[in-house]
Amino acid sequence: MTDVTAQTAPPPKIGKKSTLLGLLGAVILGAGGFAVTYLGLIPLPGVGSKEDSHSVAPLPDVGFVALDPLTVSLGTSSTARHLRFAAQLETAQPYADEVRQMAPRILDVLNSYLRAVEVAQLEDPAMLSRLKAQMLRRIQIVTGEGRVTDLLISEFVLN
Known part of the structure; x- marks a missing residue:
């Protein structure tokens, strides 16, 4: 060993x-x-x-076009339900006047679309982003591509 x-x-x-x-x-x-x-x-x-560190990038040259508030009656049920909707359109500054002139047509498109949407979809908070995208696309078709970049919803109230 x-x-x-x-x-x-x-x-x-x-x-x-x-x-x-x-x-x-x-x-x-x-x-x-x-x-x-x-x-x-x-x-x-x-x-x-x-x-x-002290330099700040300049803000983009955007303008905002306020749309008149909409009150849309919803459904044909006996209980009167309404949607109060107000928004602003973000647009490139050179196109702000052109978009402002198209406001009646934009309001017509929004009114027609919101009346066609089911109340259950309007009540669902998760659907707001989808509704916003649908409305923005319709507005862009009315105003022409590149004029309206965003839809800013300031009021969306069901009563």
Whole structure:
């Protein structure tokens, strides 16, 4: 049988000198890395220069055309139900006057569409985004492509 204690040698001891050198090297490298990044010698991704942080991109050249509020009677049931709808159209500024001139036709399209939608769909909050997309598409057909970019619903009340 072999002697296990005789075959394994004790691990060599690390002296205080090598530990101190390791700590000193870590401190020097850490301070050097901090200095390089603080002075901006190595640009970090996602961090702009100090001059760029104060510049703000200009707002797009948009205009808003307010539509007259609509009150739409819903269904033929004995209980009178109405939908109160008000919105604004987001348009490129050069087209704002053209879209404003088309407001009666836009209101006609919206009135016809909202009367055709079932009351259950109007009551469902999750359907509002779909209804909005449908109405926007109809408005874009009436006004022509590229004139109206968004429909902003400011009032949508069922009573």
